[in-house]
Every structure is written in structure tokens, then in C-alpha cells.
Amino acid sequence: MLQIEGWKRVLITLVCLAGILLAVPNLFYDRVERFNDAEAAIEAGVTTPEDAADAGLWPGFLPSGLVNLGLDLRGGAHLLAEVNLADVYAARVDAYWPEVRDALRGVRAEAGTIRRQESAGDALVVRISQPEGMAAAVEAVRGLAQPIQTLSGVGSTDIEVSGAGDLLTLTLSDAERARVDEQTMQQSLEVIRRRVDEAGTREPTIQRQGADRILVQVPGIGSAQELKDLIGSTARLTFHEVIGSTGDPEARVSADQLLVPVADPSRQGELRILERTPVVTGDDLTDAQSAFDQNGRPAVTFRFNPAGARLFGAFTSANVGQPFAVVLDGEVVTDPVINEPITGGSGQITGNFTVEEANVLGITLRAGALPAELTFLEERTIGPELGQDSIDAGQVAALVAMGAVVVFMVLSYGLFGAFATVALGLNVALIFGLLSLIGGTLTLPGIAGIVLTIGMAVDANVLVFERIREELRTAKGPARAIELGYEKALSAIVDANVTTFIIAVILFALGSGPVRGFAITLGVGILTSAFTAIFVTRLLVVMWFERRRPKTIEV
Structure with a gap:
């Protein structure tokens, strides 16, 4: 008998109504978007008169979820960045120097005096005065090696130590480099994601490409340069002891020291000689906010975690009356004199900042430092006008496709095609x-x-309607023909949709960017198409049949 239980009819109707209700906000996209932004601002406790006005643009009892528009539809910025992993190798090797120095001092009787030598960034080279003690020196430094705690590095250590003549060389092992590469890429992805999220952008795409590249696509941002300013700086903040000052960029300093330019334009050409090993780094920061100093100039306040506060407090207590340098991305932004011990764990960075620069610096410091510098290989800005053109073109394509399908179905199947x-x-x-x-x-x-x-x-409907035509030829009556048409076409419908859905899942799992966007809509479309073909069209046909009770039907 051709019938559908009452609870199924109610459920199908409710699903359709819910879908329509959820889709309606997209017809008023700008209005609902402003409403959502206003609601978010009100929840955060930061409201303006504009937010209060925008909060009334949409009824609060209606759904306000929107389909997020991608970069090519909203406009925005696209960047492809390469992570300079060699910088991380250099920093890792440099961090071993205090331990290497202490280890070699323990075998001074055999190795004699030691002096660090200038070398390639990924190697630490130390000259010893007694080459005959090289074996003892190498053995002492090898004692610093730690086993690699990864599956691929089982049985390996993090450093390799060798000696030739009077030079001892320490480098990272291949297993340690692989571990550092993976860790650096993951940290870079997370830092970039936090910085972009802090800026309040919508639905950014941030993903790894290849061994050392990161793709960043941020819809709604003004330009690629604005995005580069936000994520491009490493925001490597360090605090160093000041040794001296010079104006000669060719001045020779020892391997334990750094020659760093001063960022202040009024002190152009001045270089500070700093202790290479920092007292404390930005890794120990727990918070950073844009603010104003006592003179009303933009500044950034910061606060250390307990470990950083302890180190900073001990250093300032031991160096009252001496200057210390705050270095940000290779420039001395400020070098105040320590007037008294700073034991509270907080401080302030001042410089020639604009309000916007101070805000961006606060965001980048809060998000954390990039472990390595980024080199931008590709940048592209997509304007909102181009995005709107894409939307318009997509709407035209969808309407043309729908119109063609409607005409075909009505001409081919008549009333059933209308359903x-x-x-x-x-x-x-x-x-x-x-x-x-x-x-x-x-x-x-x-x-x-x-x-x-x-x-x-409409493929599923075509299968059903053709099957109904075949059943009508056996003169079983219209009700039985419709029922058998849906029953016998079901397996073909399920098979076709399941295989296509599997392809959509594979595209989503293995693809990226635009491919994933295609896979998502294809997968969702398959689910909704199967639902409407199997349930909605059948419900419409049954309701019509119950109302008209035709003796014959024509499909």
C-alpha cells in the first residue's frame, strides 16, 4: 500500500523547515553579520553605540549562523611563507655554549684554555690551547648529549661532537634536525594561528605545505602587506646585559658578544655591544598589552612568568646603575638604566611606536615568538569587488543550472518533474x-x-520515475507502481550516493584549500540530495495521490 506513517511525515516536514530556517540568515548576509559582530562585542564587554544599534538588526530568537565566505568570495590576503629552519639550528647550537664552556672548564688540565671561534651558524667551534687534550675535551662535551625522544630518532643523540687539531666542533645530529624541523613547523603554525585569531579575522586558512612552507589565507583583511606586518615579524624578544657602545659597524667583538643596532631613529648609527646569551627571553612572557608611558607615548607593558621574573629580578638586583638592552627582532628598542631591582616580574617597552604598532607588537608578543624568520615567497591581495564578482558569477551559474534542470524535468516527467x-x-x-x-x-x-x-x-528522481514507468507497463495500478518504483530504485540510489560521498571524503582528507571547499559542499550536497529524493519527493507524490486518487497516472 502506498503510504507514509504520520510521524515520518512530521519528521520530514520539520527537517525541511529547520533547513529553511537555518538558511534564511544567508539572504540577509550583511545585516546578520553585523548583528553577530555586535553580539560578540557585547559578550566581551566592549560595546560602542554602533554595536548597540547593530544588535537590533536581527531578531534574537531566529538562527543567526552564516555560511563563512572564503578568500576568493570575501576578498582578503594570500601568503605563502618559507620558514628559515637554519636560524633555528643556529639558535639551538648557540644555546649549548654555556654548557660546553662549563664542561671544558672541568677538563682544563688536559685541554688548557678555551676560546669560542666564529663559525657557520649550525656549528659551535671552540679552540683549545692544548691539542693533545682533544680526546678528553671531546669526551667531556659528548657527555652533554641527550637521547632523542621520538620514534624516528630511537638510539640517536641530539648532538655530534668531533675534534681536529685544536678545534672542537659541535653540531646537531640528523635525528635532532628532523625533530627540530617538525617542532619548528608546528610551533610556527600555532603562533601564526594565534596572531591571526587575536586580530579578529574570520575563518583563516593556515596550513603546512611541504617540508618548510606555510600557506596563510585570511578573508576580510585589507591587504597582503597588512597580513605580513601581523605575522611576519618573529617577535623574538630578549633582554641582554650591555657591554658597551660603538658607532663602527665593523667593530670586532668576541664570540661571546653581539653587535646590535639601536632602533631609535634619533640614535641612528649607534650600535650596542651586548652579552650574546640573553638574561631572559620572550618565551617567559605571560602577557603583553599596548599602553601609554608616563609621557603619553604608545608603549607595550609585559609580565613574566615566575621563572622569568626570578631571573630578571636577580639580574636587575646585581646590576643596579647599569643599562640593560631590550632587543626585539635584532634591534635594541630600549636600553634603560636599572635604577632599582625589578622584582615584580613586569615592565614596559618604550620606543618610537605608533598606537597601531604598539597594538600589533602586543598581539605578536602575546601570541609568542616565531621560532624562525619567515621568507614570503608569494603574496596576493584579493579585493572585495573581485570577491563580489565571484559570488555574482556563482549565483548566475547556480540559477542557470537550476533553470535548465527544472525545464528538463518538467518536460520529461510532467507533474512528477514539478515535484x-x-x-x-x-x-x-x-x-x-x-x-x-x-x-x-x-x-x-x-x-x-x-x-x-x-x-x-535529480539523478535519484530520474531513477525512481523511470522505474515507475516500467512498473506501470505491467498494469499493476498507479499506487503499486509508485510504491515499487521507490523500493526497487532505492539500492541504485544508495550505491550511487555512497560511492560519490566516499570520493568527497577522500578529497577532503587528502586535499587542501579550494579542494577541501569543493569536497565539503559536494559531501553536504550528496546527503541533502539523497534525503530530498528518497523522502521529500516521495512525500509530495503520496500527498498528491491521496488527495486526487487518480485511476491512471502518466510519468
């Missing part, structure tokens, strides 16, 4: 409703996925 077109409209609404619910991002390839789904959505 299929109603289900098609509901299918599109369900796609946008589901994307809004899960917070999916719509890209130009995603629109292509929706257009493809519109074409594929």
Missing part, C-alpha cells in the same frame, strides 16, 4: 542550512560543488 523541482529547491536550502549549522566555509570551488550537486540532485 522533483520543488525538492530541488528544498535541497539547495538544506545545503546552505547545513553549512551554516556546521560553520562551513564557502569558496568558489564550493559554489562549483553546489552547481554540480544541483545537476546530480
Whole structure:
């Protein structure tokens, strides 16, 4: 008997209504977006008169979820950056110097005096005065090696030590380099993600590409340069003991010292001679905020964690009356004199900042320092106008596709084709409703996925209608023909949709960027198409049949 239980009818109707309700906010995109921004500001406790006005743009009892627009639809910035891993090797090797120095002092009787030599960044070279004691020196430094705690590095240590003549050389092992590479890329991804999130942007794409590259796409940001300013600086903050000052960029300093330029334009050409090993680094920061100093100039306040506060307090207590340098990304931003011990664990960075620069610096310090400098290999800015053009083109394509499908279905199947077109409209609404619910991002390839789904959505109906035609030829009556048509076409519908859905899952798992956008809309479209074909169209046909009770039907 051709019938659908009452609870199933209610459930199908509720699903369709819920999908329409979730999709409706996308018809008023700008208004709902401003409403959502105002609600977020009110929850954060930072409101303006504009926020109060925008909070009334949309009824609070209605859903306000939106389909996020990707870079190619909203406009924004695209960057491809390369992480300079060699910088990390140099920093890791340099960090071994205090331990190496102490270890060699323990074998001074055999090795004699030691002096660090200038060398390539990924090697630490030490000259000993008694070459005959090289074996003892190498053995002492090898005692600093630690086993690699990764599956790929089992049985390896983190450093390799060798000696030739009077020169001892320490380098990172291959296993340690591999571990550092992976750790550096993961840390870089996380730091960039935190910086972008701090800036309040929507749905950024931040992902690793290859061994040492990172792709960053941020919709809604003004330009690629603005994005570079936000994520490009390493924000490597260190505090150093000041040895002296010079104006000669060719001045020779020992391997234990650094020659660092002063950032202040009024002191152009001045260089500070600093102790190479920092007293404390930005890794010990727990917070950083833009503020104003006692003279009303933009500044950045910071606070250390307990370990950093202890080190900083001990240093300032032992060096009252001496200057210390705050170095940010290779420049001395300030070098105040220590007037009294700073034991509270907080301080202030002053310099020739603008308000915007102080705000960006606060964001970058809060997010943490990039472990290595980024080299930008590709940058692209997509304007909002181009994004709107893409949306308009996608809308035209979708309407043309839908119109062609409607004409074909009505001409081919008559009234049953009209039922299929109603289900098609509901299918599109369900796609946008589901994307809004899960917070999916719509890209130009995603629109292509929706257009493809519109074409594929009627496939199931075609299978059913053709099957009903075959059953009508056996003269079993219209009710039985419709029932058998849906029953016998079900397996083919499920098989076709399951195989296509598997492909969508594979594209999402292995693809990136635009490919994932296409996979998401294709997968969601397959789910909604199967639902509308199997349930919605059948419900429409059954309701029509119950109302008209035709003796014969024509498909």
C-alpha cells in the first residue's frame, strides 16, 4: 500500500523547515553579520553605540549562523611563507655554549684554555690551547648529549661532537634536525594561528605545505602587506646585559658578544655591544598589552612568568646603575638604566611606536615568538569587488543550472518533474542550512560543488520515475507502481550516493584549500540530495495521490 506513517511525515516536514530556517540568515548576509559582530562585542564587554544599534538588526530568537565566505568570495590576503629552519639550528647550537664552556672548564688540565671561534651558524667551534687534550675535551662535551625522544630518532643523540687539531666542533645530529624541523613547523603554525585569531579575522586558512612552507589565507583583511606586518615579524624578544657602545659597524667583538643596532631613529648609527646569551627571553612572557608611558607615548607593558621574573629580578638586583638592552627582532628598542631591582616580574617597552604598532607588537608578543624568520615567497591581495564578482558569477551559474534542470524535468516527467523541482529547491536550502549549522566555509570551488550537486540532485528522481514507468507497463495500478518504483530504485540510489560521498571524503582528507571547499559542499550536497529524493519527493507524490486518487497516472 502506498503510504507514509504520520510521524515520518512530521519528521520530514520539520527537517525541511529547520533547513529553511537555518538558511534564511544567508539572504540577509550583511545585516546578520553585523548583528553577530555586535553580539560578540557585547559578550566581551566592549560595546560602542554602533554595536548597540547593530544588535537590533536581527531578531534574537531566529538562527543567526552564516555560511563563512572564503578568500576568493570575501576578498582578503594570500601568503605563502618559507620558514628559515637554519636560524633555528643556529639558535639551538648557540644555546649549548654555556654548557660546553662549563664542561671544558672541568677538563682544563688536559685541554688548557678555551676560546669560542666564529663559525657557520649550525656549528659551535671552540679552540683549545692544548691539542693533545682533544680526546678528553671531546669526551667531556659528548657527555652533554641527550637521547632523542621520538620514534624516528630511537638510539640517536641530539648532538655530534668531533675534534681536529685544536678545534672542537659541535653540531646537531640528523635525528635532532628532523625533530627540530617538525617542532619548528608546528610551533610556527600555532603562533601564526594565534596572531591571526587575536586580530579578529574570520575563518583563516593556515596550513603546512611541504617540508618548510606555510600557506596563510585570511578573508576580510585589507591587504597582503597588512597580513605580513601581523605575522611576519618573529617577535623574538630578549633582554641582554650591555657591554658597551660603538658607532663602527665593523667593530670586532668576541664570540661571546653581539653587535646590535639601536632602533631609535634619533640614535641612528649607534650600535650596542651586548652579552650574546640573553638574561631572559620572550618565551617567559605571560602577557603583553599596548599602553601609554608616563609621557603619553604608545608603549607595550609585559609580565613574566615566575621563572622569568626570578631571573630578571636577580639580574636587575646585581646590576643596579647599569643599562640593560631590550632587543626585539635584532634591534635594541630600549636600553634603560636599572635604577632599582625589578622584582615584580613586569615592565614596559618604550620606543618610537605608533598606537597601531604598539597594538600589533602586543598581539605578536602575546601570541609568542616565531621560532624562525619567515621568507614570503608569494603574496596576493584579493579585493572585495573581485570577491563580489565571484559570488555574482556563482549565483548566475547556480540559477542557470537550476533553470535548465527544472525545464528538463518538467518536460520529461510532467507533474512528477514539478515535484522533483520543488525538492530541488528544498535541497539547495538544506545545503546552505547545513553549512551554516556546521560553520562551513564557502569558496568558489564550493559554489562549483553546489552547481554540480544541483545537476546530480535529480539523478535519484530520474531513477525512481523511470522505474515507475516500467512498473506501470505491467498494469499493476498507479499506487503499486509508485510504491515499487521507490523500493526497487532505492539500492541504485544508495550505491550511487555512497560511492560519490566516499570520493568527497577522500578529497577532503587528502586535499587542501579550494579542494577541501569543493569536497565539503559536494559531501553536504550528496546527503541533502539523497534525503530530498528518497523522502521529500516521495512525500509530495503520496500527498498528491491521496488527495486526487487518480485511476491512471502518466510519468
